[in-house]
Amino acid sequence: AQSVTQLDSHVSVSEGTPVLLRCNYSSSYSPSLFWYVQHPNKGLQLLLKYTSAATLVKGINGFEAEFKKSETSFHLTKPSAHMSDAAEYFCVATMEYGNKLVFGAGTILRVKS
Amino acid sequence: DGGITQSPKYLFRKEGQNVTLSCEQNLNHDAMYWYRQDPGQGLRLIYYSQIVNDFQKGDIAEGYSVSREKKESFPLTVTSAQKNPTAFYLCASSMTKNQPQHFGDGTRLSIL
Numbered sequence: 001a002q003s004v005t006q007l008d009s010h011v012s013v014s015e016g017t018p019v020l021l022r023c024n025y026s027s028s029y030s031p032s033l034f035w036y037v038q039h040p041n042k043g044l045q046l047l048l049k050y051t052s053a054a055t056l057v058k059g060i061n062g063f064e065a066e067f068k069k070s071e072t073s074f075h076l077t078k079p080s081a082h083m084s085d086a087a088e089y090f091c092v093a094t095m096e097y098g099n100k101l102v103f104g105a106g107t108i109l110r111v112k113s
Numbered sequence: 114d115g116g117i118t119q120s121p122k123y124l125f126r127k128e129g130q131n132v133t134l135s136c137e138q139n140l141n142h143d144a145m146y147w148y149r150q151d152p153g154q155g156l157r158l159i160y161y162s163q164i165v166n167d168f169q170k171g172d173i174a175e176g177y178s179v180s181r182e183k184k185e186s187f188p189l190t191v192t193s194a195q196k197n198p199t200a201f202y203l204c205a206s207s208m209t210k211n212q213p214q215h216f217g218d219g220t221r222l223s224i225l
Contacts, residue, residue: 009153034213043117043203043216044156090155100171101214103155 002027004093006104014112019063019078021107023091026072031093033074035065038088038106047089050074061085086111115140119204119217125225126191126198134189134220136204143209145187149173150201150219159202162187191222199223 007022036044048059148156158171176195205214
């Protein structure tokens with residue numbers, strides 16, 4: 001069965017330092033992968049998506065993610081954290097045939113000044 | 114601006130009462146989805162619809178019902194059979210399967 005595991009439930013960084021949010025997936029085929037961000041009491045906003053065109057994907061707000069098939073990983077990074085990046089982040093994969101999404105449990109990012 | 118509108122933002126339910134959450138989209142998307150979000154559990158799929166007048170159960174459909182009479186509308190009814198309805202409910206839509214889903218700002222449902 002397909003599954004998505006976000007390895008950290010909480011990550012804390014200082015403003016201006018790099019961000020790394022880790023995600024591993026389990027799938028019997030090559031899924032489409034997404035990262036979404038959710039601010040408190042809001043819906044989810046798409047940061048970036050991987051659909052097999054390129055392994056390094058650039059998204060909005062300076063975020064990027066690299067698809068590594070050998071490691072079944074899709075980690076999200078940003079070179080320099082900003083206070084406005086504090087939010088919850090979800091790694092998401094399509095299930096077989098793409099009808100439904102599988103969500104990770106989420107990683108809460110805290111940015112310290 | 115195109116988007117998804119969920120209403121109301123906050124909703125309270127009495128014991129034994131059915132309540133309906135509204136979801137409207139003007140993105141001309143074929144597919145629509147309802148999710149339930151509980152702290153620390155990510156999102157779980159309640160129902161989805163790929164086309165008008167058709168919908169399928171998701172992973173946690175018990176105690177919920179939906180309809181899809183119009184392309185732009187996908188209301189969710191939380192029935193009295195749902196014994197633990199307190200949660201944040203999110204509606205989403207996408208052009209087709211495999212496309213990213215666009216989300217509304219959610220409805221927070223609580224028990225009185």
